[in-house]
Amino acid sequence: MRLKAFREIPTKQWIGAALKTADMKYEPIRQWLLSELTESYFYPLSWIKERLQIINFDQANGIPKGFFGFTLLTAKGDPFLWVSIEPTKSAQAEGRLREVLCTVPFARLGLSTDGTVEGTRILRQRGNSEESDFVPDLETFTLSVGQNLLGPFRAPGETANSGRELEPISKSLEDVFFEAHSHIRDIDGVHADESLDELCKVLYAKLFDEEMAAPGATYWLQRSLAGTVEEFAATIRRMYQDANEYDVRVFSLKVPGYDRSRGVFNSPIRLSSPALVKVVETIESYWLTRSSIDVKGRAFQRVLGPAMRAGMGQYFTPLEVIQLIVHVVEPTVAELVIDPFSGSGHFLTQSLDSVRTRSKKADEKRVDEFAFNKLHGFEKSDRMVRVAMTDMRLHGDGHSNIRCTDALLDFQNYPDVRPESFDVVMTNPPFGSLLGPEAISRLGRFTLVRAKKNIPLEVLGLERCIQFLRPGGRLGIVLPDGLLANRNADYVRVWLADHVKVRAIVSLPIETFSPFGANIKTSILFARKWKSGELRAADYNVHLTRVDNVGYDAAGRQQAGSELPTIAEDVKEFVRREGW
Template sequence: MYDYLNSYGYLLEKIKHEHALCEKIKITRFYSENAAPFLIAYDLTKESIHDIVSIYEMSKEENDELCTLFLLHGNGYNFCYTRNLKTKQFIQLKDMIVYSNRFKNNTLSKGKVESDFFENLFFEAHSFLRDIDGLHPDEALDELCKLIYAKMYDEEMDYNIYSYNGGNCEEIAASIRKLYKIANENDMRIYALKIPGYKRSRGVFEEPIFLSSNAISKVAKLFAKYNFTNADIDFKARAFQNVYKPATRSGMGQYFTPIQVIRFIVSCISPTLSDLIIDPFAGSGHFLSESLSYVVPAVQNEKMKNEFIFYKLHGVEKSERMVRIAMTDMRLHGDGHSNIRCTDSLLPFESYTDLTEKSFDIVMTNPPFGSILQKDSYSYLGDFELLEGRNKVPLEVLGLERSLQLLRDGGRLAIILPESIFVNKSYTYVRNWIEQNMKIRGIISLPLLTFSPFGANIKTSILFGTKGKVEQPYNVFAGIIENIGFNSKGDNMDGADWMDVAAKFKSFIEKEGW
């Protein structure tokens, strides 16, 4: 067996390895620089079983799941296999993958990244994953988030795993799978001590990397050229947007709020360092990352800045994939990722370990539209006044009430809702509830095409308000955004007027107050 492996470059004297024995099968594991097995070779006897699946399961040790290259050596034959980490299937290879000398890649710059080329980095990596593994754009984006997560941990710990070129793609990939696993374990260990139920609500990076070794290796070599930590936050944010935006059009449009709408809302709400902020339907987390961009640049006090970044920004999102995307985006914006919970935002408050009513100063959100909740699903939900006496209710109506439940008295709300809520007779009960529970500060109509690039042709408006009952008459700002800055295909358009409307609304608030 070793003569066979030597002929492909696997020299025992140059590669760390260990021998083991299981049911008369001699096993040799070859390890990467960070002790990840990247080749497992089984030397069989006549009495041994010869089924790769049975042998693997019978002899499996810790970290063997990181390996995707296997050899079965018997009397006069050598069978090579790769293992698909998602389907768990073994696929026989035509030949063994060649191994050459590993070396350190010294191209990683420790200086500040200035090149605009960084903005195309994630798009290029995303293209590699789609092309090599045949992934749908949203699947490729999900896997890309895992590789970014591992890369940023690699730099934080100064391991430089991404800076090593292994002897082949299998060694590189196994190294990064091990790095990713350690990063998640470290995240769990640190934050579980600070946040009750952290693993249950935030442990979305426990899902392994499902990519092929070839795909991981290709992206790793690309990432090795750049220092993410020292890259300008704007570069990183735009680079991620370049991938995220087209991916959402290909399968995740229901989670997407156009950045122009997000910036309009954040500008109108004008969050400050002292505000505790939540998005209960966080999707990609862009209300949170945009709040970071709005508040942090002008802050001089490092202690207050860090407190805002790590403790003041919160989100709830049901989709594990979207939480991974949101956490990645938050980290690229300067962290705050640990406060995005992966759970249903409409559960009873007793179901949450660290989420209570009347806690937040600001809610900014875009709840899902179009889903109708039937009466038989009510028992799974929290207490909602807008459910009482009704056999069915739109999800966005409960999203509105949950948003108000999360706010303290006097807290500020900005929520995107279908225009039918404001005009249709069937929603009179919702409008009455709004008037009884909040002071409406503004209703601003969005163009019909606002969500068209993402597969939704629905007229929407933004409701701004302050939680609390109001006895005296008051003025309400009414506005119309006619040009949001892009057309129905998502292409940029000149003449956007949302900034003018935001300025008028802020002038109204300055005069009338929240």
């Protein structure tokens, strides 16, 4: 430890609002530590005077009773280092430090002391838990902003200013998100899916920093502006909280119950300070909001695919299958689209990409309206909603319409969604679970559940999709083959024929979902909801086809000769010729 033994500091050299009337055992220790910060840890005296907050037994804003010491503040005014002092009682000082680290946000590092080097402890809180670990020493202060002759990164301004512009991610830099994701795994040792979740939180804060910067202003999220890792980490955590509060405040004015149904970024960042800072250092120089949507999308996919295989396969639909469905259904810029079981949100992002590709430059305003107002989703997992929202934002937004809730509840639970309101439903509903009476009782009203004690989850998922569709609306859905062929599912097929006109069924090989942990035979059903009063022919043509090669094998290895593009064109040509 760099800390030198206690020594009396002359009163004329004391820093801050020194204690005058209370027990003078305390103030000399505080002044010794402040002096040590300048001499042994290289904090500039002027910096300390500007960022120091003295605490004299205060009990406010989460500070425990009897706490004496000080805290150092970030440029945004948040604590990043706590110091707890209790002469001759190191255990009490440590206890109060642990308490303040658990109750006051953003700071994860603190020092407790009884006035001796031997009785001094340095604690770093673990992630976002209440547990702390001892660390050997404080980090020395290093402010590097002046070392770069080009200055800090700034937002573009109307006039020239000293500073650097961020760099859009280029094709040669598509590994940047994967690199950041790897740092999380290496430093904090968390699984790939949890690392992805934390990366999404950091990207959320980074996008907010870019979007909110005034012309010519310095961006907050750059390491060179902070003297220590802990100071920068506290700044990142504050930016993340500000981003969430802004999102909720703005969208709550437009969407009833937004905080309850979409406020998934209220989950705190759980990364350690070193991991958090390393992630931001990796991405801080890149201009996410001005980068090509295609490049950002590919960069995010580099992270998303492995994470899905590692632990979130149940939420994953292969991109090749999604692209086939979107290509056939072909949503237009004027249509409302929903995925009631959106998982990572890929049906929505692919729909946005499809509309952008087919729209003329003059239609940019309508495409923006489509992105922000016409793409909707439901997903129960808050972690997956964060992934989907992040992907949507990187694709040009629409994130505010992904609801973190169960799509099978009564419609009264969805204040901004009504039955039969959507032109297009594309989805891969969960299947494989058998719902009993208790589970069924908490859900909405379903015709197919009548007189059934138990019902497969995918049956209710199918009915809910058709409930969402307006008359004449189009459906593209992945279903287990048993629903389309087994005798015990006859009642489902009879009901289905009464509600939709089946246009095509594409049989997929069993290896379609094998790389993601699901060994089940599936098919894609394309259909149109019958219109009210529509004359329904007893017989009509249905396009039936089988896929043998999806472009990869059961282990996920690439395989030449994928039939999906050709079959997508065949089905599309059929509906173009025969009509929906």
